[in-house]
Amino acid sequence: MIWLNPIALLALAAVAAPILIHLFAHRRAPRVAFPTLRFVRPARMASVRRRALADGLLLLVRAAIVVLAAGAVAGPLVMTPARLRAWNATTIRTTVDGADLRGGLVRAVAWLDDQPPGRREIVVRSPFPLGALSAVDADAVPPNIGLRFERTSELTTSRTVPAGEVLTVDRHGVPIALRREVVLDTGWTSVRDVPANAPGRLAVEIVSDAAARAAADAAMQEALALRVPVPAAGRTARIVVADDPATVDAAPLRTPWMADAEARIRRDLPGDPASLRVGAAADTLLVATNIAPTDRAFVPLIHSVWESLAAATGASGEETISIPDAQLRAWTRDAGPAALPRPDAERSGTVRGDRRWVWGAVLILLAVEALMRRSSLTASSLAEAPMQEDRVA
Amino acid sequence: MKSAEPAIDPASLAGIADLELVARIVVEGLVSGLHRSPFHGYSAEFSQYRHYRPGDDLKYVDWKLVARTDRVYTKQFRETTNMATAIVLDTSASMAFPEASSKFRYAVMASAALAHLIARQGDAVGLVARDRFVAPRTGRVHLRSLLATLAALRPHDVWEPAEMIRRAAERLGRRGLIFVLSDLYDDEERTMVELRRAARMGHEIVVLQVMSRPEIEFSYGRDVELVDLETGRSLSLNAPSARREYVDAVSAFLERCRSRATSEGFQYTLLMTDTPIERALRLVLLARQH
Numbered sequence: 160m161i162w163l164n165p166i167a168l169l170a171l172a173a174v175a176a177p178i179l180i181h182l183f184a185h186r187r188a189p190r191v192a193f194p195t196l197r198f199v200r201p202a203r204m205a206s207v208r209r210r211a212l213a214d215g216l217l218l219l220v221r222a223a224i225v226v227l228a229a230g231a232v233a234g235p236l237v238m239t240p241a242r243l244r245a246w247n248a249t250t251i252r253t254t255v256d257g258a259d260l261r262g263g264l265v266r267a268v269a270w271l272d273d274q275p276p277g278r279r280e281i282v283v284r285s286p287f288p289l290g291a292l293s294a295v296d297a298d299a300v301p302p303n304i305g306l307r308f309e310r311t312s313e314l315t316t317s318r319t320v321p322a323g324e325v326l327t328v329d330r331h332g333v334p335i336a337l338r339r340e341v342v343l344d345t346g347w348t349s350v351r352d353v354p355a356n357a358p359g360r361l362a363v364e365i366v367s368d369a370a371a372r373a374a375a376d377a378a379m380q381e382a383l384a385l386r387v388p389v390p391a392a393g394r395t396a397r398i399v400v401a402d403d404p405a406t407v408d409a410a411p412l413r414t415p416w417m418a419d420a421e422a423r424i425r426r427d428l429p430g431d432p433a434s435l436r437v438g439a440a441a442d443t444l445l446v447a448t449n450i451a452p453t454d455r456a457f458v459p460l461i462h463s464v465w466e467s468l469a470a471a472t473g474a475s476g477e478e479t480i481s482i483p484d485a486q487l488r489a490w491t492r493d494a495g496p497a498a499l500p501r502p503d504a505e506r507s508g509t510v511r512g513d514r515r516w517v518w519g520a521v522l523i524l525l526a527v528e529a530l531m532r533r534s535s536l537t538a539s540s541l542a543e544a545p546m547q548e549d550r551v552a
Numbered sequence: 553m554k555s556a557e558p559a560i561d562p563a564s565l566a567g568i569a570d571l572e573l574v575a576r577i578v579v580e581g582l583v584s585g586l587h588r589s590p591f592h593g594y595s596a597e598f599s600q601y602r603h604y605r606p607g608d609d610l611k612y613v614d615w616k617l618v619a620r621t622d623r624v625y626t627k628q629f630r631e632t633t634n635m636a637t638a639i640v641l642d643t644s645a646s647m648a649f650p651e652a653s654s655k656f657r658y659a660v661m662a663s664a665a666l667a668h669l670i671a672r673q674g675d676a677v678g679l680v681a682r683d684r685f686v687a688p689r690t691g692r693v694h695l696r697s698l699l700a701t702l703a704a705l706r707p708h709d710v711w712e713p714a715e716m717i718r719r720a721a722e723r724l725g726r727r728g729l730i731f732v733l734s735d736l737y738d739d740e741e742r743t744m745v746e747l748r749r750a751a752r753m754g755h756e757i758v759v760l761q762v763m764s765r766p767e768i769e770f771s772y773g774r775d776v777e778l779v780d781l782e783t784g785r786s787l788s789l790n791a792p793s794a795r796r797e798y799v800d801a802v803s804a805f806l807e808r809c810r811s812r813a814t815s816e817g818f819q820y821t822l823l824m825t826d827t828p829i830e831r832a833l834r835l836v837l838l839a840r841q842h
Contacts, residue, residue: 188775188776188777190776190777191772191776191777192648193649193767193778194649194737194767194781195737195780196778196780196787198801198802198805199778200794200797200801
């Protein structure tokens with residue numbers, strides 16, 4: 160048996176109430192030395208014994224009422240063999256497909272968790288490109304949930320995938336945009352840049368003193384000649400050359416892409432951390448540095464800043480190599496026995512507990528208690544009746 | 553008849569340890585209300601004259617002296633000892649009830665008062681209580697010895713009333729007076745047989761049944777656990793529901809004791825422990841005068 164609302168079992172402490180009432184109401188009869196018991200009728204003694212027994216039974220019934228009421232609120236669910244058989248006979252299945260298999264698995268596990276009791280299984284339908292799933296993803300699925308993999312189609316052996324745009328300069332030093340294409344094949348991968356017939360937009364500017372201006376422009380030209388990705392919309396950066404980067408006025412970073420950009424820049428330039436200061440100036444990424452534009456490291460810095468402005472590109476879905484069947488078979492497993500319902504399952508309507516039977520028992524005991532109390536009162540009043548006559552007389 | 557002195561509360565008397573003092577207090581309160589001795593001797597020798605007091609028996613007025621002196625004198629006699637009295641005292645544990653002012657203490661005080669009164673009138677008085685036997689004798693020294701014996705008695709266990717009465721009757725020898733102070737709970741049948749036998753031997757029997765108000769009225773509230781003082785047996789019961797039958801049974805018992813005693817020709821008096829002793833004894837002694 161499990162409890163669907165176990166916190167309510169705290170109410171069992173209330174069983175102390177009838178016990179305390181009984182103890183206070185039925186204190187031990189005082190012992191009185193008496194000359195002789197020859198005039199005390201045995202029937203009276205028997206009635207006292209009966210009454211003590213009845214009081215004990217009444218206490219038992221009252222305690223049972225409290226215990227059962229607390230149990231009913233706690234929502235008992237009896238694990239009968241028939242119930243377990245019924246649960247195990249049901250299999251709740253969900254299918255994961257689409258490009259994001261990893262996220263789909265996580266969502267499927269969450270969805271199954273909210274379902275009624277039964278065996279659980281996830282069917283993954285996909286061509287299974289390499290990298291779409293890993294052993295970690297399969298292990299993250301609870302062991303009682305079965306996993307089945309269905310390959311929907313074979314991957315194409317060769318394809319050309321668009322990989323965004325890059326920026327470079329022509330031989331006159333004018334920025335131009337190029338469209339990049341990646342050719343994927345089972346045996347090799349190649350990258351090709353095709354003119355996009357569109358002017359390039361300079362999203363990175365360099366602020367330096369006049370003396371270093373020419374060197375800075377030359378460094379920018381050199382970095383663009385190496386081809387840089389076109390920044391995502393709305394992303395701009397400013398490189399400020401200063402002797403002491405700490406003195407440059409910069410606000411703290413506020414947007415996630417700026418934080419990613421700082422991490423990227425510091426990863427690409429693992430030199431003295433004090434030579435760089437990354438901050439924000441309105442919507443612009445501000446990179447203050449004491450690296451002189453004439454320095455050899457200035458071109459990689461510009462390139463890194465450009466790279467940090469690019470949007471993340473994922474091309475795993477375009478993979479032409481699939482996960483081997485043997486690997487998929489290794490991850491495949493049958494659904495385990497039906498999991499026990501969660502404590503809040505009744506609230507979500509997936510399970511109906513057995514509390515109605517317990518409430519029924521409580522009602523019956525309440526009736527029994529009322530009858531016992533009534534009969535006890537009747538007996539007391541009968542015993543008291545002669546005394547009342549005496550008083551009248 | 554008027555009561556000369558206000559009666560003393562038995563509970564107050566019970567607080568006085570000196571039994572002789574208790575006896576004297578009781579007797580002084582008692583005799584002032586009596587006209588003449590309740591104990592009649594066969595012969596009496598002249599002792600002295602004293603002025604006549606209203607209420608004195610006219611047969612003791614010396615009329616010749618009145619004629620000679622015009623003054624009324626009453627002759628006083630010293631009664632010779634010609635009657636022996638035995639006090640049989642119940643020392644069973646049931647007499648130790650109620651705890652505060654027990655029947656036993658009441659019976660001891662009443663016995664002491666009786667002994668004092670009897671000894672004061674020159675008669676022999678003795679005591680039979682369990683294994684203590686004080687032979688009937690006269691004199692102040694004997695009275696003190698008897699009172700000391702009385703004071704040393706304690707109620708416990710059960711007693712053999714028939715055996716005590718038989719012993720008292722046999723030791724008295726000639727015709728005498730036997731006071732039995734008991735609640736008569738023990739061996740009712742054999743007690744009556746033995747009392748009848750003692751009466752046939754020529755003894756006069758006075759049964760003083762000592763009872764307390766709580767054991768007659770049974771006025772306990774709710775449930776009580778009663779412990780039998782003699783057997784130690786305990787029983788729980790609901791007092792209000794048991795009261796009516798109990799009171800009926802006790803009343804029947806008391807009525808049976810009274811009727812059997814009177815039908816046998818014994819003098820019977822029910823002594824309640826909340827009645828002042830001198831008042832109770834006065835009733836006993838007045839009954840003997842009539």
